[in-house]
Amino acid sequence: MSIRIHPSILSCDFSRLSEELDAISAADMAHVDVMDNHFVPNLTFGPPVVERIREVSPIPIDAHLMIEQADRHAPVYADMGCASVSFHAEASAAPVRLAREIRALGAKASLAIRPATPIEPYIDLLAEFDQILIMTVEPGFGGQSFLDVCLPKVTRTRQAIDDAGLEVQLQVDGGVSATTVARAVAAGANVLVAGSAVYSAEDRTAAIEELRELAHDAQR
Ligand SMILES: O=C(CO)[C@@H](O)[C@H](O)COP(=O)(O)O
Numbered sequence: 001m002s003i004r005i006h007p008s009i010l011s012c013d014f015s016r017l018s019e020e021l022d023a024i025s026a027a028d029m030a031h032v033d034v035m036d037n038h039f040v041p042n043l044t045f046g047p048p049v050v051e052r053i054r055e056v057s058p059i060p061i062d063a064h065l066m067i068e069q070a071d072r073h074a075p076v077y078a079d080m081g082c083a084s085v086s087f088h089a090e091a092s093a094a095p096v097r098l099a100r101e102i103r104a105l106g107a108k109a110s111l112a113i114r115p116a117t118p119i120e121p122y123i124d125l126l127a128e129f130d131q132i133l134i135m136t137v138e139p140g141f142g143g144q145s146f147l148d149v150c151l152p153k154v155t156r157t158r159q160a161i162d163d164a165g166l167e168v169q170l171q172v173d174g175g176v177s178a179t180t181v182a183r184a185v186a187a188g189a190n191v192l193v194a195g196s197a198v199y200s201a202e203d204r205t206a207a208i209e210e211l212r213e214l215a216h217d218a219q220r
């Protein structure tokens with residue numbers, strides 16, 4: 001499947017948000033982490049800020065919702081025009097109904113799972129989603145180390161997607177860098193989120209292209 005690079009703006013300079021979005025124009029989407037201080041012990045922003053990001057930047061938004069009561073709040077992000085909406089399986093009472101609602105609003109529906117959440121309960125539901133997001137850190141903060149222990153789950157998920165003949169994207173998020181991206185792709189991921197690896201680089205375009213190149217090499 002095609003390699004996609006989604007920088008996470010969690011590591012950007014929020015006082016210069018507009019320029020920081022312009023700096024990742026080489027990427028496929030901007031990964032926007034919404035945190036509510038309940039699902040994770042950190043707080044970022046909500047619908048008004050995400051909507052403004054969408055208005056000022058042409059880059060499609062990949063919203064990653066780390067919030068409780070996803071069934072109630074996630075459709076708002078699809079309705080405002082986010083290209084993709086990831087909600088957490090652990091925060092949704094009815095993930096199939098929610099995915100259908102997100103799709104009906106014109107966005108891609110993505111199911112996210114924390115490191116300790118197994119993929120197995122969702123294997124028969126894969127066709128309901130456009131993407132599975134496997135966290136490779138405990139959600140909540142940027143700049144953490146990549147959890148290699150999550151890689152067997154990435155491999156099992158890719159196998160299940162391929163066995164079912166589906167076009168479901170497989171995203172990994174957390175600790176993705178030039179040193180870890182090849183392992184994530186070799187395990188089966190094709191959508192790579194990278195926050196600190198992109199935004200700590202002087203040249204963001206070069207950092208994005210390096211990740212893309214390393215990912216392509218790992219896929220061959
Ligand atoms: O969702 C999250 C963290 O909860 C991520 O999107 C991080 O923002 C990725 O940052 P790095 O680990 O790449 O620095």
Ligand SMILES: [Fe+2]
Pocket residue numbers: 008031032033064173193
């Ligand atoms: Fe994220």
